[in-house]
Amino acid sequence: MFPSMLLGTSENWTMAKTISATQFLMYETGKFSKSQGLGIFGDQAKETTIPVAVWRYYLLSNRPEGSDARFSWDDLQAKLNGELIANVGNFVNRVLTFVAKPLGKGYGSIIPDVEGAGLDDLTRTLGHKICNHVDHYLKEMEKVNLKSGLRIAMQISSEGNSYLQESKFWKLYKEERPRCSIVVKTAVGLVYLLACLLEPFMPSFSAEVMKQLDLPPSEMSLPDVDKEVGIKLWEIVQAGHQIGEPKPLFVELTDKEVEVYKTKFGGVQNM
Numbered sequence: 001m002f003p004s005m006l007l008g009t010s011e012n013w014t015m016a017k018t019i020s021a022t023q024f025l026m027y028e029t030g031k032f033s034k035s036q037g038l039g040i041f042g043d044q045a046k047e048t049t050i051p052v053a054v055w056r057y058y059l060l061s062n063r064p065e066g067s068d069a070r071f072s073w074d075d076l077q078a079k080l081n082g083e084l085i086a087n088v089g090n091f092v093n094r095v096l097t098f099v100a101k102p103l104g105k106g107y108g109s110i111i112p113d114v115e116g117a118g119l120d121d122l123t124r125t126l127g128h129k130i131c132n133h134v135d136h137y138l139k140e141m142e143k144v145n146l147k148s149g150l151r152i153a154m155q156i157s158s159e160g161n162s163y164l165q166e167s168k169f170w171k172l173y174k175e176e177r178p179r180c181s182i183v184v185k186t187a188v189g190l191v192y193l194l195a196c197l198l199e200p201f202m203p204s205f206s207a208e209v210m211k212q213l214d215l216p217p218s219e220m221s222l223p224d225v226d227k228e229v230g231i232k233l234w235e236i237v238q239a240g241h242q243i244g245e246p247k248p249l250f251v252e253l254t255d256k257e258v259e260v261y262k263t264k265f266g267g268v269q270n271m
Contacts, residue, residue: 020144023064027071028266039071040265048261053202054080054250060201063147073262077253088157088194089249094164095187096212096246106173111188112181113239118232120179123186126163127230130156130190134222134231137197146201153197160190182234188213188243189223189233196220205249213237214244 006013025032032039040048045055058076061083062069100109117123133156140148164187172180192213199206199220210217215237223236 018142018144020065020146023066023068025059025062025064025069025071028073028262032071036267038265038267040261044265049251049257050076050080050253051204051250053205054084054253056202057084057150057205060146060150065145065147073258077255077258080250080253083154085250085252087154087161088198091157091160091164091187092191092194092209092212093246093248095160095184095191096243098169099184099188099243100246107181107184109243111237111239111241111243112185114178114182114185114234116178117182117186117234118228120182122163122167123182123234124230126159126186126190127226127233129159129230130193130233131225131230133159134193134197134225141200150198150201153194153201156190156197157194160187160194163187163190185237185239186234189236192220192236193223193231193233196222208247208249212244212246214242 003016006015027033027039030038032041034041054076058079061079062071062075097106099107099111102108118127133152137149137152137156140152164183167179167183169180169183169187172183191209192215195206195209195213206220207217210220223231223233225231
């Protein structure tokens with residue numbers, strides 16, 4: 001009905017190119033049912049201790065795009081603790097906490113200046129990997145494959161964690177400070193990039209990351225791509241910029257909390 005109304009105006013509207021439809025989301029071993037008190041609904045989700053970013057991440061990563069999917073408290077816990085905390089939360093906090101350490105242990109919250117970042121093999125390889133991931137991400141998002149887009153963004157975060165481990169930046173700080181600065185400045189750029197890529201899925205998460213970077217969320221934009229070195233992550237955040245205060249981005253969901261939610265939303269007999 002709506003497209004026909006647009007056509008009827010004879011105006012130059014941008015028409016829909018892709019229609020995103022989903023299958024059904026089931027609850028644990030059955031179906032969501034308000035009458036039976038089975039499952040958790042929007043008004044109830046707001047009253048839990050689980051932040052909106054976690055709800056958005058879980059529901060989008062579990063989006064029933066090609067077939068039915070199932071909501072499970074155990075799965076939500078696994079995705080929060082094992083993906084949001086262990087992957088992207090760990091990467092962002094590890095990078096910004098190190099930058100914020102006082103001089104002699106870190107960078108005193110100031111982004112370091114670097115030279116020759118594009119000549120560093122590990123950094124150059126990362127730039128190409130991230131470039132390919134971002135290209136894939138954009139293609140999937142254009143097709144409204146949200147689940148795939150989110151998965152790619154999390155893969156980029158995993159690349160960041162691997163980069164930190166392979167660089168052994170904590171040793172470089174003592175033994176090869178200029179190269180450590182390259183790694184740190186590159187990693188900070190990747191933190192910014194992740195805030196951009198995850199904003200469609202978890203806007204409150206991205207806003208908090210930008211706050212910790214002390215950069216305005218309104219200016220978020222994807223960086224340019226250089227064919228020779230991929231994405232120049234080390235050029236995204238300027239040298240001399242002072243970051244904000246790093247804080248943990250997510251809180252672990254405990255087994256005890258999971259059991260409480262299972263009981264509370266397990267049916268009328270448990271209400």
